[in-house]
Amino acid sequence: MAVLRRGLFVALHHALRQGRSSVCHPSLPAALLGPCRTKKTWPVSFSQEEIRKRLTPIQYHVTQERGTESAFRGEFTHHKDDGTYACVVCGASLFSSKTKFDSGSGWPSFFDLVKEESITLSDDFSYGMHRVETTCSQCGAHLGHLFDDGPKPTGKRYCINSASLAFQSKDTASSTSSSTATGEAASSSVSNGKTEF
Numbered sequence: 001m002a003v004l005r006r007g008l009f010v011a012l013h014h015a016l017r018q019g020r021s022s023v024c025h026p027s028l029p030a031a032l033l034g035p036c037r038t039k040k041t042w043p044v045s046f047s048q049e050e051i052r053k054r055l056t057p058i059q060y061h062v063t064q065e066r067g068t069e070s071a072f073r074g075e076f077t078h079h080k081d082d083g084t085y086a087c088v089v090c091g092a093s094l095f096s097s098k099t100k101f102d103s104g105s106g107w108p109s110f111f112d113l114v115k116e117e118s119i120t121l122s123d124d125f126s127y128g129m130h131r132v133e134t135t136c137s138q139c140g141a142h143l144g145h146l147f148d149d150g151p152k153p154t155g156k157r158y159c160i161n162s163a164s165l166a167f168q169s170k171d172t173a174s175s176t177s178s179s180t181a182t183g184e185a186a187s188s189s190v191s192n193g194k195t196e197f
């Protein structure tokens with residue numbers, strides 16, 4: 001019996017290890033996944049009507065429906081200006097341009113947060129694998145995922161959709177008119193129809 005249990009444990013352990021791959025490109029359509037987010041309340045909330053009006057279709061899809069923009073199509077993938085990246089929905093500061101790096105994944109990547117508590121982490125078992133989902137702690141907007149293959153000193157890689165972010169340039173930090181995705185970029189991402197991440 002003990003041997004049998006141990007065998008089971010080893011098999012489980014092995015399965016878990018397999019599941020911990022940091023693949024960023026599953027090719028299953030999101031439609032197969034179904035809704036799996038548990039209802040949770042966040043400190044800041046907006047009416048769906050207001051958000052739909054304010055955000056572009058891809059911004060809405062990514063932040064409210066846990067969607068993913070196509071790789072290399074987001075406006076901030078190769079963005080190198082100095083400033084802060086905020087949540088496109090509620091404006092909370094999330095990442096500094098100082099922690100942005102080129103991961104080659106096709107999505108904006110950061111190795112650290114502006115504030116530890118600005119992002120909420122949760123397990124995501126979609127696409128048949130285990131990933132860590134990153135969500136804005138203020139409004140619950142889906143941002144992307146966190147992987148542990150980032151550069152030093154943190155070793156973390158926050159793989160974030162451009163559509164979840166609004167960039168606030170260092171030069172215009174006092175301005176409230178943060179940049180948002182262009183309609184052209186958004187519609188081309190949507191029409192692409194891919195939900196890779």
Ligand SMILES: [Zn+2]
Pocket residue numbers: 087088089090091092136137138139140141
């Ligand atoms: Zn937010």
